[in-house]
Amino acid sequence: MLGNFVYSNPTKLYFGDDAIKNLSDELKNYGPRVLLTYGGGSIKRNGVYDDVMAALKAAGKEVIELPGVMPNPTAQKLREGAKIARDNDVDLILAVGGGSTIDYSKGVSVSAWCDEDPWEKYYLRQEEPSCKIIPVGSVLTMVGTGSEMNGGSVITNHEQKLKIGKVFGDNVMPKFSILNPRYTFTVPKRQMVAGFYDIMCHILEQYLSDHDDNTTDYIAEGLMRSLVHSSRIAVKNPEDYEARSNIMWTATWALNTLLKMGKSTDWMVHMIGQAIGAYTDATHGMTLSAVSIAYYRHILDGGVAKFARWAQAVWGISADGKTERELALASLDALKGWMDEIGVATEITSLGVTEDMLDGIARATFILNGGYKVLDHDEIVQVLKESM
Numbered sequence: 001m002l003g004n005f006v007y008s009n010p011t012k013l014y015f016g017d018d019a020i021k022n023l024s025d026e027l028k029n030y031g032p033r034v035l036l037t038y039g040g041g042s043i044k045r046n047g048v049y050d051d052v053m054a055a056l057k058a059a060g061k062e063v064i065e066l067p068g069v070m071p072n073p074t075a076q077k078l079r080e081g082a083k084i085a086r087d088n089d090v091d092l093i094l095a096v097g098g099g100s101t102i103d104y105s106k107g108v109s110v111s112a113w114c115d116e117d118p119w120e121k122y123y124l125r126q127e128e129p130s131c132k133i134i135p136v137g138s139v140l141t142m143v144g145t146g147s148e149m150n151g152g153s154v155i156t157n158h159e160q161k162l163k164i165g166k167v168f169g170d171n172v173m174p175k176f177s178i179l180n181p182r183y184t185f186t187v188p189k190r191q192m193v194a195g196f197y198d199i200m201c202h203i204l205e206q207y208l209s210d211h212d213d214n215t216t217d218y219i220a221e222g223l224m225r226s227l228v229h230s231s232r233i234a235v236k237n238p239e240d241y242e243a244r245s246n247i248m249w250t251a252t253w254a255l256n257t258l259l260k261m262g263k264s265t266d267w268m269v270h271m272i273g274q275a276i277g278a279y280t281d282a283t284h285g286m287t288l289s290a291v292s293i294a295y296y297r298h299i300l301d302g303g304v305a306k307f308a309r310w311a312q313a314v315w316g317i318s319a320d321g322k323t324e325r326e327l328a329l330a331s332l333d334a335l336k337g338w339m340d341e342i343g344v345a346t347e348i349t350s351l352g353v354t355e356d357m358l359d360g361i362a363r364a365t366f367i368l369n370g371g372y373k374v375l376d377h378d379e380i381v382q383v384l385k386e387s388m
Contacts, residue, residue, distance in 0.1 A: 097139075
């Protein structure tokens with residue numbers, strides 16, 4: 001049965017191919033100084049920057065630009081952004097980009113007025129903000145993380161070889177997010193499919209846990225079926241609006257806190273993947289796909305019934321003539337087939353991982369206990385070896 005919970009999500013979404021028209025009016029709710037964060041400049045080539053700047057101008061805003069947010073935002077970049085936000089006393093941080101830019105902006109929002117080192121306080125000690133928080137808004141250009149409607153912020157510290165996520169509460173979630181599926185059309189295919197797997201993994205981290213029959217799991221199954229269907233279309237035609245809009249909406253619901261309500265969650269694929277990212281700076285979704293099959297084989301016996309249900313409900317595999325465990329194993333074959341079909345990484349060696357890194361990656365992996373089995377250090381090393 002579902003456990004007791006309180007659900008709240010304050011983010012206002014504007015969705016559709018004319019969603020940007022709402023930005024000027026939304027900006028009127030905030031003071032005059034806006035910190036505009038974005039990545040490597042693709043938004044200037046694809047026209048998104050011009051759309052956003054037009055809205056900022058129409059709202060009469062003073063814009064302070066902070067470009068160069070990298071795919072795996074660093075602690076050093078976080079400190080840089082916090083100083084810029086504080087020195088300019090900004091009233092709003094507007095993140096234009098994918099999950100990394102939005103994650104980063106949430107980190108800056110709680111760091112600008114923090115009187116301690118934000119990496120130590122928020123990411124190492126996992127403390128809550130006690131200072132003034134700058135509101136964040138977002139214009140989404142790449143789907144996958146769900147950062148547009150959650151409190152998550154993942155930061156990498158290359159010196160310490162750690163990549164750590166902090167989930168902040170309602171007061172740090174974006175106040176509003178602009179979701180135009182057309183803004184995702186120009187994302188390179190490798191990044192697009194990495195986002196697709198990130199979505200799938202978010203759902204699985206919350207689905208492949210607990211044995212109870214609950215409403216949340218039925219929602220998760222529907223989201224996974226939708227993702228598989230639309231991803232197959234999008235891989236063949238990245239500008240199919242219906243497919244890309246469905247995927248964008250699925251990504252948001254995959255990690256806006258809804259699916260975790262009333263049940264335990266796993267997140268070990270993310271912990272291992274983030275540790276790989278700390279060592280290699282590899283694309284996040286690819287670090288997840290590369291370790292998933294080996295990890296799920298290690299925990300399968302603790303959740304055979306759920307894996308078997310997944311095989312039938314999402315992958316459409318018939319139970320005829322199969323034992324429950326055979327069905328469970330078939331679900332992993334189906335997952336691997338879909339991964340190959342969309343073109344994501346299935347081996348960590350392709351991401352730059354070498355044998356001498358395995359022990360360090362395992363030590364950098366935070367061990368959680370919400371899944372079907374709690375892995376120890378040696379088992380994580382074994383998962384990594386089986387993922388090579």
